[in-house]
Amino acid sequence: MKHSFIFFFIYLFSLLPSEAQTTYRTEIFSPKRIKTLQVKQPNKVFSTQVITLGSxxxxxxxxxxxxxxxxxxxxxxxxxxxxxxxSQLAQTEYMQGFQGLTIDDYANSFNTTVQYVNYRLLLPNEEIQLKVSGNYVVRVYDEEQPENAILTACFSVVDPQVSIRGEVKGNTLIDTYQQHQQVNFTVIKKNFPITFPQRDLKIRILQNDRHDLRISDIQPSTILNDRIIYENCRSLIFPAGNEYRRMEFLTHKYNGMHVESTSFFNPYYHVELSTDFPTATNSYAYDQDQNGRFYPACSRCDDADTESDYCIVHFSLDMPEIKGGNVFLNGDFVQNLFKAENEMAYNPDAQRYEKALLLKQGNYNYQYLWVKEGTGTGETGTIEGNFHETENEYTIYIYYCPPGARYDQLIGFQTLRSTQGQL
Structure with a gap:
């Protein structure tokens, strides 16, 4: 029995080395079967994917x-x-517990035309405790096919040793209150020893949780005894983008926000959205979006997680075809990735881009991004436009990794909004 346990443990670890060179993202690998992946703090409609160590x-x-x-x-x-x-850490160095545990919190859908099972996992939990700060990925797989992940979910754990103060402004080194936004921030060291920040700190900044717009390898502009200042750095300038488009469908009985029609063609309900148009040449118009997020919701239901139905949602973007790249639907509902599942197809007869996706009833933010061939970066300027007034959310991650360290400690985290300051 003892030998069986040892071999089982070795088997579980044998699944990890092949992924050692993988760059993880929150991602679905079985898109026809797995839907509506969310990574957030429980009991919050919207939250960051960051929790505090030891809390x-x-x-x-x-x-x-x-x-x-x-x-x-x-x-x-x-x-x-x-x-x-x-990272280089062994499992026993970063967590207490065992690999290969099962997800036992699940529930069948109720009163829906599309049947599904909703799964839910909380971390840390009674069986797994996290020991160190940094980035974590949860790899989920069918217990009978452990070599094939169905999804990966990323989150971070911060050990707050420094504090961060910052601002976002439209007056940048590139232009003045036009198409860009400048992030300025200061790291307050407290009593944490950072002797050489140019070498020992790694900083990552995301706009609206988009990794394709991630900024890294930032050098400070000023270093003082108690603080490290990053101000008026050209590397901290982002395209401003535009407010996200919004749509909502909560019931089959009436049309929701930005919905043109709802009809049933066996076996699915089909939701036809109102036609979208480019806004790049328009004037800026404020709209209270959720910076790309979504959440399941349904009318007159008790539990949106299990009572929201799935419908085929039809998107259309009326504009001439753009050569030299592709147009993608973007937002948290597609994990902010550029994949075939959310690539728009051009219909030359209708002279518009089109895409149909099977989505769960709820409220969605989305945008159309242009990705030039040979790049992995989505551009807002071509379709959505760039306006310095846009309300964006910037997340700042401060990692400490001095020479000889075996892992990157996340010692600071802060969220800034371009119109409201820090959260």
């Missing part, structure tokens, strides 16, 4: 399996460096 805070990972029958899913927890590749 009572948890991360909630939820998703739907449209196979309509229960599958026993298991998961591994992997510690990562700043760039989301597996």
């Amino acid at each position: 009572d805070e948890q991360i909630e990972i939820s998703f739907d399996d449209l196979s309509s029958h229960f599958t026993r899913y298991a998961y591994n927890v992997i510690h990562c460096n700043t760039d989301w590749a597996a």
